[in-house]
Amino acid sequence: MGKGVKAAVIGGVFTVMVGGAGYGAYNIVSAVSGGGGSGSSASAPKTGTPDEDEVAETTGKFFAAWEQGQATQAAAHTNNAAAAGTLLSAYGEEAHISDVRITPGKATGTTVPFSVKATVSHDGVSKPLSYDSELTVVRGKTTGRALVDWQPSVVHPELKDGDTLVTEESAKPPIEAVGRDGTVLTKEKYPSLGPVLDTLRERYGAEAGGTPGVELVIRHADPATAADTPLVTLAEGKPGKLRTTLSAGVQAAAEKAVKQYAESSVVAVKPSTGEVLAVANHREDGFNAAFQGKVAPGSTMKIITAAMLIDNGVTSMNGPAPCPPTATWQSQTFKNLTGMQPNDGATLANSFLRSCNTAFIKLVDEEPLTDASLTQEAEERFGLGRGDWKTGIVSFDGSVPAVSGPDRAANAIGQGQVQMNPLNMASVTATAITGTFRQPYLVSPELDDRQLAQAKGLPASTAAQLKQMMRLTATQGTAAQAMSGLGGDIGAKTGSAEVAGNATSDSWFTGFRGDVAAAAMVQQGGHGGDAAGPIVAAVLRAGG
Template sequence: MAKGVKAAVIGSVFAVMVGGAGYGAYNIVSALNGGGATGSAGPAEERTGPPSSEEVEETTGKFFAAWEKGEAAQASTYTNNDAAARTVLSSFSEGAHITGVKITPGAAKSATVPFTVSAKVSYGGKSKPLTYKSELTVVRGKTTGRALVDWQPTVVHPQLKRNDTLVTGEAANPPIEALDRDGTVLTKEKYPSLGPVLDALRAKYGDKAGGEPGVELSIRHADESADTSLLTLSKGTPGKLETTLSAGVQAAAEKAVKKYAQSSVVAVKPSTGEVLAVANHREDGFNAAFEGRVAPGSTMKILTAAMLIDNGVTTMNGPAPCPATATWQSQTFKNLDGLKADESANATLANGFLRSCNTAFIKLVDEDPLTDASLMNEAQERFGLGRDDWKTGIVSFDGSVPASSGPDRAANAIGQGQVQMSPLNMASVTATAITGEFRQPYLISPQLDGRRLATAKGLPSSTAAQLKQMMRLTATQGTAAPAMAGLGGDIGAKTGSAEVDGKATSDSWFTGFRDDVAAAAMSQQGGHGGDAAGPIVAAVLRAAG
């Protein structure tokens, strides 16, 4: 908690924008008479249906004018959550020390009004201007019929979430100057996707990097994730923090994910486990690259193939028929549209892998000595997944491959069912597959804080050699070939498409390697693996060469 600061509890949406003249410039004096719980945004008779344009203008006018004057109780009566709005609006000036509020509305789009907030933050003799943008929506009150502001945490600031707090005071942690592996300074301004990562690093290592805290306006998150700094009144003294990132690879990763919505990518160095890049392109700011928990689709076949080989079920050149459909305990599985069935002698595991044949893998998951726990054991013991013991330097997900019976046992084998992964997990899977060694990925050297990295026994050399060769074939002759075209060096890859309940378009997954770099990407609702995730991975591998 910032010293001497009362936290501003943000319990609902409070959206804001940058501006010039305040909303008080509007001629709405007559509309402000009465107010309070009996105030009306329209005629006395109860109305129904969407608010009219006149109601939208009148309601936002009253709300903005009261907010500008610091009249929290009055402003809250123009929302559909009086109590939450009053708490936020009261603390906006008290805990966050924000004054001189001027709000400039933009042109309404139906019942949604964009606006700009211009204000000043003052604390401890320091003062700085604050401007930001957001929007609010006017809705019809369910019980009163009044036109009211639909209250969400983003009506105070677009980055606020439910029960977050705004605080101005001495920062909870000293600032850091994050450095890449070659000493290049990594900033949010130059590498925007790194914002949440840098915040997390500051929260964990600010006290260890030797800096002194400054004075800031920040969001303190209810989920206890790192504070988000919004405005610095006095900088303090940053401490230097060395990371494993590569500025060049990071820049390429950020550029690549921007081309596809809801996309994330991670690159690692297989010989060491060092993370070279982590980038996300998401509206919610979530670090899905490290913390995502979604089905990885057919990229999971790397791990499933390892299970089949390690348990003596088959080899890369062993039989793996690829029928049009495969039934497992009453559930029928099929291949992607356009994939030609092949049950001939040429239908090997390598052939099924490079063509991404689902049925080839499902037909083998009931072979002796496999059990419901075999895939889980392979994931945990050889790939270091699903044990909740990774210590990357920031919050990360270790993957989940549970023992499953029934149809989920077959679905897990093709990256559906109950399996959950992040791009970080799949980049690590590729690194383990091509080296035979599990080296837990990390962003900060464990020497800085003495943490112990996770270990696993890795793969037999023959298994690793077969996996690497199958990935090579996939990158040059199979489903990954279009995305990997033009890349030199020793390359390999695996595509994946993960179906999501309720979504017409699958999630796009792709993981690949080039020499001593492995990368994995996902693009939620991005389609086939080569459509979105493939070009992202290829761009990162190209930059790392």
Template sequence: MRTGVKAGIVTAVLAAMVGGAGYGAYNIVSALNGDGGSGASGPAPARTGPPSGDEVQETARKFFAAWAKGQAAEAASYTNNAAKAEPLLTSYGQAAHITGVRITPGAASGATVPFTVKATVSYGGRSKPLDYSSRLTVVRGLTTGRALVDWQPSVVHPRLTGMDDTLVTGEAASPPVQAVDRDGVVLTKDAYPSLGPILDELRAKYGEQAGGSPGVELSVHHADASVPDTSLLTLAEGKAGKLTTTLSAPVQAAAEKAVKNYAESSVVAVKASTGEVLAVANHRGDGFNAAFLGKLAPGSTMKIVTAATLIDNGLTTANGPAPCPDDVMWEGQTFHNLKSMKPDPDATLADSFARSCNTAFIKYVKQLKNESLNQEATERFGLGQDNWQTGIPSFDGSVPAVEGPDKAAALIGQGQVQMSPLNMASVTATAMTGAFHQPVIVPRSLDDRELAHARGLSPDTVRQLRAMMNRTATSGTAAQAMAGLHGRIGAKTGSAEVDGQSKSNSWFTGYRGDVAAAAMTQEGGHGGDAAGPIVASVLRVGG
């Protein structure tokens, strides 16, 4: 049947139905659609496969239309999690006082639709325009087969990160602060974007102490009570209290610039002689402060602590034996070096440290007690005691006393060992000074909080560690990244393998002058490939 003929029949049938003389018309239409039969047919089978372009467009259109009209329940019905979507969409118009919503979709990329939102926030006789961008993705409903918006709170606003986060407009939860660096330079989110979450943390904790008074704001209220509200729009300015931090604006600027070159990167720099944090920067899609809170295997940067453990337990010295075989077995697991590394049966600890030979360190596993590495990490480097008081939330590192294959893996920064860049910057500071100074981002004098303590290292151990780190920075695995840096320098590279990742995480820590820094780039490869250039850039300014 030609298309025109078929269309004519359907039109005639529809006309007859509208005119009230459509008896039997249902069967004719059904037959044309291939569902013919003598009686009523059952429901059409649920559709499968990715949503078509038309479905993506239509689903987004309906969702946007209902959202813009403030019809929260209807908008939620176009998502695959209406129970979570409806409360947030309701808070958008009620608790957040957002009105006059206009949503403009952009060109879809597959099943993803970018869009812009323009609206007005009104509260207490004050109004301000709200303008931002977000995106949504349309998926196939698992049970219904319908094309639905894949529900994420970030659809409503990109700063909504938790599934139960809400939007609220009213008096701010805490007064604003004017954070300044160690020299009085004002630190803002605009000038230093990755400081945003950190400035929020400082405001939540020290806003009242700094002498400020709250204003009126549109904020993200996070379901996680440990996360401070995120300010999105200020309707009425509060009085900002002045808060002095230990940060250095020039070093912070260098850190911000350096991490932008590598996705999923974080870096911390500290003043080694005091533990004062000079810079903290993250370049991540999720906004997470991995620099302070990351919990990842640090790879061979951990060999700083392991080398100290071997020296302090009298097992070898920097110039003592640490032969580097092709592989070594412990508790049924075989450990290897990089494929390109040639064995060296006559290697010293300094040789194996500079080359980052895994097997040289693991060969000593038999002579170490299960708790040896843990004791060195906690008692001398101040790690893993869960008592750091930096001024904002932070992770103290974890080096548990273990046995079996994990005991060997821990010696090369794998297994159950977890660190953040903050932890490794502190490790390097302790290695170069001999004293553990718990890192801080606001002076202890601000609130007289109790800082963590550790006994540190002997002058002889420090001398050996610094010599090994200097050799690594000048002629070992860190030499390429540290090229061009002069003076008192040292470094250690690391790469940590993670299940499910095609590339290892890149780690690097180093020092120059009185500055120690450490960086981590997820799936960045070898330590010198990504994390190394980040640390070198920071040391070039800060050291």
């Protein structure tokens, strides 16, 4: 088993088997002497980083107590005994995990990796459980003791704050989710679909016609926004078949594309129907930012702003939209990307394809525009920001608040108080090129009789101008490099959003090819064409 602790309960007596020097050896000494490991009460509290012996001592005691199911004792060796005690108690009592065997690995400084082997039991059925985790030993701020730095991930790597472990009959039957062509969609083949499939099961397990099984699950802090995450199945349920709108081919391309960039998300939709063809995320936190993200979209917002300018008669695709070096709005000065040449004679199409910030800032105070004009355009024509999308899973439908002051101008270029995600921007592109708002959805509304959101869409002339400006951007403007090599009817818009505290902007890109629209976001990915652009291009290539 290697060095470390290996504990068993035999005849009611706790026995420690020593696998060499280290944790096991310390535990025998401690048991004989009755020492608590906290040092002399007369000594001043220690300071500084715990040393090698302290790391071994602390983890040895923590692991031994955990193995015995002594939650309170184990928690006492952490720097958050209350939270640790609650979760460690649930480990044995609600999750029914027993026969715990912990094998520590080689410490790196104060961090100790370890493997866990245990048994999960329910109603006479048992299954093995095994996983790897790690912990870090820190110095207690007041006591000076060496303590385990408490994180829920110590108990299981997928646990987060507020989560717990439960073994019971499933709240919802399992599902067999299938794509639009009947391909079975699994989290093993499409990893980033994991949270999506869990949520679909939570919402539609009963409707899909399956029967529940018995599982060990992670129950998340907010069940309304995150469905249970299954870890071990003790008794198989009968899955019900749930048809989704996803395309297996487009989803596979999306999964592959986001893996190239950290903190990235992408969504593809079918503009003619609103069906979601793909949703993929590559993020450390596992969050479905593609559907639930709330961040500034940068210059992709100029699609909506351009529509507002056209619909309100301020200018048109071939009308004036001068691009000066700077533009000042209510004491705040806005600039363009470094190196952009000013153009006092620019049209809206030219300023759009070059993504000139100042051109849009100069036009936001033209008659008849008001503080509410951009909000009205977003809500009434693009269906955004009203909180009424029903996609089939948890989603956010954007926010474009009516504001005065400098943020009115900042909103127009996708900064300020505007919040979007790739789902929203893929829908914006779909509305822009068809003139019709079709609320995106992942599961047919016929399954549960839910009502999809409605909006009046765009005048045909506005949609035609937006589509042509996006075509120009994809072939002659800031999106040309990312979209090169794509055939057919294509269009795009780039964006980069500055985020306070980040040296590098978020990369945004949205585009279309035929009857596929896609949008991607890469946090701290730089310019729109640098990171988000290649993701969207890969998805459009698969879907065209």
